[in-house]
Structures are given as C-alpha cells and as structure tokens.
Amino acid sequence: MTGRTLCIEDLIDEGKMGKRHYLIILLCGLVLFVDGFDTQCISYAVPHMAAQWQLKRAELGPLFSAALIGLMVGFLVVSPLSPRIGHKRLMIGSWVVFSLFTLATALATNVSEVIAFRFLAGIGLGGAIPSAIALTSEYSPKRFRATAVMLIYCCYSLGFVASGFVAGALLSRYHWGSVFLVGGVTPLALTYLLWKFLPESIYFALRKGRTDTVEKLLRRHYPTLPNIRGARFVNSTTESDRIGVLGLLGSAERRGTICLWILVFLNLGVFYFIQSWLPTMLHSLKYATDSIVWVTTLTTIGGFCAAFVIGPLMDRTGPYLTLAALYLGGAASMLWMASSISAEPKVLMCAAFAVGFCVSGGQKGTIALAIHFYPTGLRATGTGWALGMGRLGGILGPLLAGVLYSAQLSIDEIFRIAAAPVLLGAAVTFVMRWIYSESKRTEAAVM
Known part of the structure; x- marks a missing residue:
C-alpha cells in the first residue's frame, strides 16, 4: 500500500x-x-x-x-x-x-x-x-x-x-x-x-x-x-466551507440546522423543566420522599428504555417519522401527567415513565437525527451547537416554569402548558422531513 x-x-x-x-x-x-x-x-x-x-x-x-x-x-x-x-x-x-x-x-x-x-x-x-x-x-x-x-x-x-x-x-x-x-x-x-x-x-x-x-x-x-x-x-471532507460553524449554515444544511436547533431547544426546555421542578412540585403536594424519588427517577428510566426502541425504529422506518411519533406521544403523556398529578402514586409513576420515554427519548432521538443529517466534516460541530442551542431552552424552561409557579398556577395547568412545545416539536420534525424529501426529489429530477 x-x-x-x-x-x-x-x-x-x-x-x-x-x-x-x-x-x-x-x-x-x-x-x-x-x-x-x-x-x-x-x-x-x-x-x-x-x-x-x-x-x-x-x-x-x-x-x-x-x-x-x-x-x-x-x-x-x-x-x-x-x-x-x-x-x-x-x-x-x-x-x-x-x-x-x-x-x-x-x-x-x-x-x-x-x-x-x-x-x-x-x-x-x-x-x-x-x-x-x-x-x-x-x-x-x-x-x-x-x-x-x-x-x-x-x-x-x-x-x-x-x-x-x-x-x-x-x-x-x-x-x-x-x-x-x-x-x-x-x-x-x-x-x-x-x-x-x-x-x-x-x-x-x-x-x-x-x-x-x-x-x-x-x-x-x-x-x-x-x-x-x-x-x-x-x-x-476537503472543502473548507464544509467545516466549522459557518458550514452549518451553508445552502445544503441551513434549513435542517435551524430545524434541529428548534427541536433541541423545545425538547430540552421541557426536559429540564421536568427534572428541575418535578421534585419541588411533588414536595409541595406532600408526597413522601421515596415517592418523589421514584416518580422523578422513572422519567429517566423511561428515557433509558426508549433508547433501545428508538434506534432500531430509526434504522427501519427512518429518523423523521419515528421522532415525530415520539413527540406526539410526548404531548399526550404530558397531558396524562397533568391529570395524574394528584392521583395515587402508582398512577403518577406510570405517567412519569411515559413522559420520560417520549421526552427524554426524544432528546436522544434528536441527537441521533443530527448524526444522520450532518456529513462527517460537520457532525461534531453540528451536534455541539445543537446541544448548545438546546441548553438555551434548558435555561429558559425552568425559569419560565418558576414564573408560572410563582404566579400561583396549579401544577396540572403548568404541565398542560408544557405539552404545547412538545407538540410543536412533532410539527418541526414533519417540516424537516418534508424539506429534505422535497430536496431529494428535486435533485433526482435534475439528474
């Protein structure tokens, strides 16, 4: 050689x-x-x-x-x-x-x-x-x-x-x-x-x-x-304009990059709201400490289990439809959580697992989508900047929840409000799928 x-x-x-x-x-x-x-x-x-x-x-x-x-x-x-x-x-x-x-x-x-x-x-x-x-x-x-x-x-x-x-x-x-x-x-x-x-x-x-x-x-x-x-x-990757932050906003990746930033922003905003405020909210409702720990932990266990389901589905059916379905399920599970917040601990635990499966699982799925979307030269930068934009959502999510909580909104109302960005995430995923399916059809027609 x-x-x-x-x-x-x-x-x-x-x-x-x-x-x-x-x-x-x-x-x-x-x-x-x-x-x-x-x-x-x-x-x-x-x-x-x-x-x-x-x-x-x-x-x-x-x-x-x-x-x-x-x-x-x-x-x-x-x-x-x-x-x-x-x-x-x-x-x-x-x-x-x-x-x-x-x-x-x-x-x-x-x-x-x-x-x-x-x-x-x-x-x-x-x-x-x-x-x-x-x-x-x-x-x-x-x-x-x-x-x-x-x-x-x-x-x-x-x-x-x-x-x-x-x-x-x-x-x-x-x-x-x-x-x-x-x-x-x-x-x-x-x-x-x-x-x-x-x-x-x-x-x-x-x-x-x-x-x-x-x-x-x-x-x-x-x-x-x-x-x-x-x-x-x-x-x-030999072209300089395909490497680094500016490459994320090139003609081929610009719209997808913006969609990914929105997705991670919405997902981590809801995710960190749940992980930051759920123990405090349950504590205010006089739940026992062991119940609080289990409910909060089950949101994470749900996300862990989702990883073993999402990967094979993304490989078989494609990343966009799998992720969109997961976000739709996430919106439904947030509404279930809202209706279960004052229910028996076992019911609340089931709802918490479903929320974790869809919201925490959606976080992992979105990063997998970024890996699928970006070429090798942009993969690390694209993933890092997506996570950075997502942390902005992670900062604002708990702060907004704190404002709503201080305004004396009930906990079930806050969870119903939080279902909206998850539903929006499903819509953004469908839009991203439409954009890049349309781009591929256009390229095929030109060829």
Missing part, C-alpha cells in the same frame, strides 16, 4: 468493532453519566437549600439554571477549541475543571456562591461533552455509529437514576453538600482512566500532519485492516 492515498472514513467504516471501541464507548459514556448525575442532583438539593436559607420560590430558578448557562457557554465557546487542542486533551482538562468546581459547590456558604460555582462547573462539563460524542462517533463504523452514540446517551440516563438513589441515601442523613461531594470526587478519581485509555482523535493527528500517529491509531483500533504502512491519509 506504500504511496497509495487512503480515506480514513472508508478505513474506519470497513473496520470491525473490538474491545478498544467498546472501551471508548464506556469511557465517553462516563462523561455523559456525570452530566446526567450533575443535572439531576441539583433538583434534590434545592429544597434543602431553600429550607436552610429561607428562599422564596422566585429565587430558586437561578439555582437550577446556573449550570445550564455554563453548559451552553462550554458548548458554544470551549468545544470549538478541540481542533486546536484535540478532543482528548480538551475533554480531560474540562473534566478536571468541572470536578473542582463541583467540589467547591459542596463547600458553598450562600446562594451566590452556589450559582457561581455551578456556572463554572457547567462550563467545564460543556467543554467535555461534545468531545466525548465526537470521539465516540469518530471511532465507530458507520453501521454502528448511531448505536454507539445512543449507548453513551444511555449512560446519561443512568446518571440521572444514580443521582436519585445517591440523593435518597445521603440527603436524609447528611447536609445537601454531600451529593456534590460525591459528584466532584468521583470524576476526579476517574481522570487517570480517561488519560490512560482514551485515544486522541485520528483527524486531529491528521490535521497536525502526524502521519505516523494516524497509522498507529488505525493499526491499534483496526488490526484487521490490510497493510497501510507508508500510505497517504486523507479526510473525505
């Missing part, structure tokens, strides 16, 4: 999945696990903060949203540094920043400190997550790529579940800072595993002209490839 030009994407797509690939999925999944744990633990800690510092309802919103604002900054500002630094270095550096400021949160003595530390921790986590997704996608063959990303997003859901059980075990005995102590020490202890076992991006090595490193990484992760010694490696 000496002197031949080989496309890295083709080599990866022809390769077989092995132990090293599953280790990458596991380690990148840990980053998403910590994201899920961190996102949910604040929901359990806020009622205890409110009791300690005598906070009013209107003062709770910033506690929920501080880390989400930091996440958005991390997605939009820090993650684009990966072409210069490399996914591995950026991920680990951001991971350490997150861990340290999460530990600082555990030691906070007032609301302002909690908000500041949560914001800074969010920036760190926001810098790590896109690189974890990009690295997982990069080393996965095309036939397994969406499944790999769905698997690491299952770790995100597991982080939510673990947060509920850890909070249930700690908050009844210890100070609210104990959950942040666990949330900071655990990732810090795992930093060595990330540094030791995660590979650097093949494309980063290619951009830096490190041909020997590219060859070494390919041989290590795809040992069944034919002899590639001395080959010239290229990336299939």
Whole structure:
C-alpha cells in the first residue's frame, strides 16, 4: 500500500468493532453519566437549600439554571477549541475543571456562591461533552455509529437514576453538600482512566500532519485492516466551507440546522423543566420522599428504555417519522401527567415513565437525527451547537416554569402548558422531513 492515498472514513467504516471501541464507548459514556448525575442532583438539593436559607420560590430558578448557562457557554465557546487542542486533551482538562468546581459547590456558604460555582462547573462539563460524542462517533463504523452514540446517551440516563438513589441515601442523613461531594470526587478519581485509555482523535493527528500517529491509531483500533504502512491519509471532507460553524449554515444544511436547533431547544426546555421542578412540585403536594424519588427517577428510566426502541425504529422506518411519533406521544403523556398529578402514586409513576420515554427519548432521538443529517466534516460541530442551542431552552424552561409557579398556577395547568412545545416539536420534525424529501426529489429530477 506504500504511496497509495487512503480515506480514513472508508478505513474506519470497513473496520470491525473490538474491545478498544467498546472501551471508548464506556469511557465517553462516563462523561455523559456525570452530566446526567450533575443535572439531576441539583433538583434534590434545592429544597434543602431553600429550607436552610429561607428562599422564596422566585429565587430558586437561578439555582437550577446556573449550570445550564455554563453548559451552553462550554458548548458554544470551549468545544470549538478541540481542533486546536484535540478532543482528548480538551475533554480531560474540562473534566478536571468541572470536578473542582463541583467540589467547591459542596463547600458553598450562600446562594451566590452556589450559582457561581455551578456556572463554572457547567462550563467545564460543556467543554467535555461534545468531545466525548465526537470521539465516540469518530471511532465507530458507520453501521454502528448511531448505536454507539445512543449507548453513551444511555449512560446519561443512568446518571440521572444514580443521582436519585445517591440523593435518597445521603440527603436524609447528611447536609445537601454531600451529593456534590460525591459528584466532584468521583470524576476526579476517574481522570487517570480517561488519560490512560482514551485515544486522541485520528483527524486531529491528521490535521497536525502526524502521519505516523494516524497509522498507529488505525493499526491499534483496526488490526484487521490490510497493510497501510507508508500510505497517504486523507479526510473525505476537503472543502473548507464544509467545516466549522459557518458550514452549518451553508445552502445544503441551513434549513435542517435551524430545524434541529428548534427541536433541541423545545425538547430540552421541557426536559429540564421536568427534572428541575418535578421534585419541588411533588414536595409541595406532600408526597413522601421515596415517592418523589421514584416518580422523578422513572422519567429517566423511561428515557433509558426508549433508547433501545428508538434506534432500531430509526434504522427501519427512518429518523423523521419515528421522532415525530415520539413527540406526539410526548404531548399526550404530558397531558396524562397533568391529570395524574394528584392521583395515587402508582398512577403518577406510570405517567412519569411515559413522559420520560417520549421526552427524554426524544432528546436522544434528536441527537441521533443530527448524526444522520450532518456529513462527517460537520457532525461534531453540528451536534455541539445543537446541544448548545438546546441548553438555551434548558435555561429558559425552568425559569419560565418558576414564573408560572410563582404566579400561583396549579401544577396540572403548568404541565398542560408544557405539552404545547412538545407538540410543536412533532410539527418541526414533519417540516424537516418534508424539506429534505422535497430536496431529494428535486435533485433526482435534475439528474
């Protein structure tokens, strides 16, 4: 093969999945696990903060949203540094920043400190997550790529579940800072595993002209490839206008990018409203602590189960119809939740599972749609910016819910209002399907 030009994407797509690939999925999944744990633990800690510092309802919103604002900054500002630094270095550096400021949160003595530390921790986590997704996608063959990303997003859901059980075990005995102590020490202890076992991006090595490193990484992760010694490696994305943020708004992807941003914005707005406010709302209705934990956790379990259904359906029936049906189901389940909010705990738990299946499952499905939609050169940037725009919805969702809650709207009314953006998400998915089906028909007619 000496002197031949080989496309890295083709080599990866022809390769077989092995132990090293599953280790990458596991380690990148840990980053998403910590994201899920961190996102949910604040929901359990806020009622205890409110009791300690005598906070009013209107003062709770910033506690929920501080880390989400930091996440958005991390997605939009820090993650684009990966072409210069490399996914591995950026991920680990951001991971350490997150861990340290999460530990600082555990030691906070007032609301302002909690908000500041949560914001800074969010920036760190926001810098790590896109690189974890990009690295997982990069080393996965095309036939397994969406499944790999769905698997690491299952770790995100597991982080939510673990947060509920850890909070249930700690908050009844210890100070609210104990959950942040666990949330900071655990990732810090795992930093060595990330540094030791995660590979650097093949494309980063290619951009830096490190041909020997590219060859070494390919041989290590795809040992069944034919002899590639001395080959010239290229990336299939060669046009500069197809790489980076500006590429997202090019003529081919502009409308789809806008649709994806709207979808993730709507989904995460509702998702974070549920995860942030549901424990507090149920607490105000005098539900037992164990019931509150189970209802909230079941929304996450529903999303976890959805991942194993959505992936095969998207492969068989296409991503658009599957996702649109999921959003329609989400609107119906939100209405069911509204009618069950004062019902028996078992009924409420069933409704919570359905909400999680459709809303949390819709989050995973939307990211899978982004992977399906964007070409290789835009996939990491497109996913990162979609998540960044989604976090804007995640910031505004809890804040708007706080305004409605402070205005003395009933909890069932708030859930009925929240069904509207989920229904709108179904409409946007249908529009995106129509746009790109029409584009394909136009291209076929021209040919």
